[in-house]
Amino acid sequence: MSTGSHTEIRELSNDERIFNLYKNVWIGYPGAVAIRDRMEGLLKLPTTHRMPNLALIGESNSGKSMLLNNFFKRHSPDLDPNAEKTVLPVLIVQMPAEPNESRLYGAILHQLFAEPTNRELPASMINRIKVLFRSLEVKMLILDEFNNALAGSYIKQRRFLNGIRYLSNELMIPIVVAGTVEAQRALSSDPQLANRFEPVYLHRWKLDENLIRLLMTFEPTLGLKQKSNLYEQINAENILISSEGLIGDMLMMLRRLAEKAIKDGTEHIEPRWLTKAFLDDFGWVIPSMRMKRAG
Ligand SMILES: Nc1ncnc2c1ncn2[C@@H]1O[C@H](COP(=O)(O)OP(=O)(O)O)[C@@H](O)[C@H]1O
Ligand SMILES: [Mg+2]
Structure with missing residues (x-):
């Protein structure tokens, strides 16, 4: 960890330390690593006409995107400088804000720097996606912000979920979607998708050994000169x-x-400083209050 050692801290200005403080450094806690292992397992499966998929379910701020990005980095396209050709084992796409197959296919093409042309038909986009995936050897498609699939009317949702099923059949690679429990509900409302997306969960933390370990790991990354003993x-x-x-x-x-x-x-x-009274004065708003205020 780059901000941990005391010699380093002494050399940095306060501004630099504050800047470092807000850098997101991945912490591999057991719950996340177990899910990551599941995803690794999916990557190793032989291709069949019906690949298993995963639905990563957790509330907002529970670490879904961090986990997906960590997985992506482990399969980063530029890990091997001697590689003969460009491969992209894992592709992460943010779900468009509206559940619409064309938008999704367009978002995938955009991510591959292969912008959809004006009024390109879904069939053509799917074909191009298939060709590109094959040549880049894409082995897994990840759709983050899957909650967006829930915007719009019921009919729109249905059509969109059909599109996902079609994509899954055509690409013959595992698909991982990430979203909240509402996203899971939408998936399970489609009988043909329900048993294809196995849910895995990132839960809220509770007082146990894992939390203590997380705090022990995290504290040194804050780069303070004295101990806070957060784990107590x-x-x-x-x-x-x-x-x-x-x-x-x-x-x-x-x-x-x-x-x-x-x-x-x-x-x-x-x-x-960790007491509710102090944090109220400090201006910290607890998540459920923040969501209420946001409407
Ligand atoms: N494994 C992790 N290691 C370090 N920080 C994490 C981890 N998971 C989550 N975080 C922190 O929590 C924040 C929210 O996580 P994020 O993945 O964006 O949540 P979600 O996608 O579920 O809304 C991140 O910006 C990061 O600061
Ligand atoms: Mg996210």
Whole structure:
């Protein structure tokens, strides 16, 4: 970890340390690694006409995109500098904001720098996708923000899910979609898709050994000069309360507090800072309140 060692910290200005604080460094905690292993398993399967797919389910800020990006990086196209040809084992595409097959195919082509032409028909786009996937040896398609599939009317949703099924049949590679439990509900409302997308979950965190380990791993990355002992039970409990167990909120809250500790010279996060009373004054809004305020 680049911000951990004390010699390094001493050489950096406060501004640099604050900048580093907000860099996202992947932490491989067991729940995420288990799902990543499942995805690795899918990559190794022989091609059949009916590949198994995965639905990565978790609330907003539970770490779905981080996990997908980590998986992508492990299969990064430029890992092998001696490679004879360009391959792209894994392709991640953000679901378009509207459930529409053409938009999805267009988004896939866009990601491959093969922009769809004006009014290109879905059949033509699918053909081009197939050709490109074959030549780039794409072995897995990942659709993030799958909740977007739920926008629009029921009919639109149905047609879109049909499009996913068609894509899955045509490409003969595993598809991984990521979204919230509503996304899972949409998938399971389509009987032919339901048993093709096995759900795997990123749950909210609770007070256990895994949380303690996460905090022990995360604390040094904050780059503070003194220990905060975040892993101590009372601290961990308070962290859980104000983040409601969502990893994204947990880490963001600690980063904000670490920024304060750098700026005011405290150089550690005080246990008192983790209490609800202090965090309210500090302006931290817990996730469920934030969602309410956002409407
Ligand atoms: N495995 C992880 N290692 C480090 N940070 C993580 C990890 N998972 C999530 N995070 C943090 O949580 C934030 C939200 O995660 P993200 O993957 O965007 O959630 P989601 O896609 O489920 O909404 C990330 O920006 C990152 O700061
Ligand atoms: Mg995401």
